[in-house]
Amino acid sequence: MMHVVFKTAAKDRDAEEAERIRRVKAAGKVPRVCGPEVIEAPARGPIRLVVPKVVRVTDGGDVERIPVSHEGRKVAKVCDVFDLMEARTRRKLFSDVQIDVGRRYASLVERHAKGATKCSSLEASGGGSGSGEFMDAFLSEGQEIAAMRRAAAYDRDGREVVALEVRRASKVRRIMAGDLVERVCVGQQSLSAVLRAHGWTNRGSHIEALALSLGAALDRMRRA
Structure with a gap:
């Protein structure tokens, strides 16, 4: 009976650890809009998606930001x-x-x-x-x-x-x-x-x- 209890407890711990690892990996998952160059890195923490832009002076003298993303991709930045x-x-x-x-x-x-x-x-x-x-x-x-x-x-x-x-x-x-x-x-x-x-x-x-x-x-x- 004691052997069965220990074995069940070990399975529970393994299941909890597997779930913890799954959550960590999910937190580091990179959205497809970032492209394949951005690797998954759970240790990096939460990220935000940003569209790269450049500043340009218009003919009227105003300043505007122009998106320059490649194929609609976004940049992942750490929050x-x-x-x-x-x-x-x-x-x-x-x-x-x-x-x-x-x-x-x-x-x-x-x-x-x-x-x-x-x-x-x-x-x-x-x-x-x-x-x-x-x-x-x-x-x-x-x-x-x-x-x-x-x-x-x-x-x-x-x-x-x-x-x-x-x-x-x-x-x-x-x-x-x-x-x-x-x-x-x-x-x-x-x-x-x-x-x-x-x-x-x-x-x-x-x-x-x-x-x-x-x-x-x-x-x-x-x-x-």
Whole structure:
């Protein structure tokens, strides 16, 4: 009897493991519209489908984006925090322009961090061909990041912007706009995660307030 019990338990575990593997593989399945070049990779996480576009200036001087996909195929991109937040709330929290600014800022910060490593290597080796151009581009990129950070954290009068504040008796608890941008755009934290990190309850009104504050910060960054 004991042997039968152990054998049944082992079969259950095998079945559970097989189901877990099936779900992982299903999550990594690539839609046919992406073409055969995109391989299945469950470890990559959730993906979103994007139609590649190029920016073109029209005869009238306007800027438009033209789809350039091959045979109607789409590009698979790993979902970032903006994709995941909107998927969970099932509604649009930010405009396309605001999301583009947030993603650009995250990309700049990541690239600049990698460039800092290259700068150290160039200094150690005494520089070389093209090092001057690289340093100019690196410094320019750093200035753009600094300007975007200032715009996110401060208003036009130079006052630090508060994203969310609650006063209880003599205590004041704040989430600053600059910290909010860094956590979401660079740290890839959801608004709920930002609230938890600051010891706040995950209430709908708090989420709404943070979304509005983040959107306003991204607008300031766009104009920086």
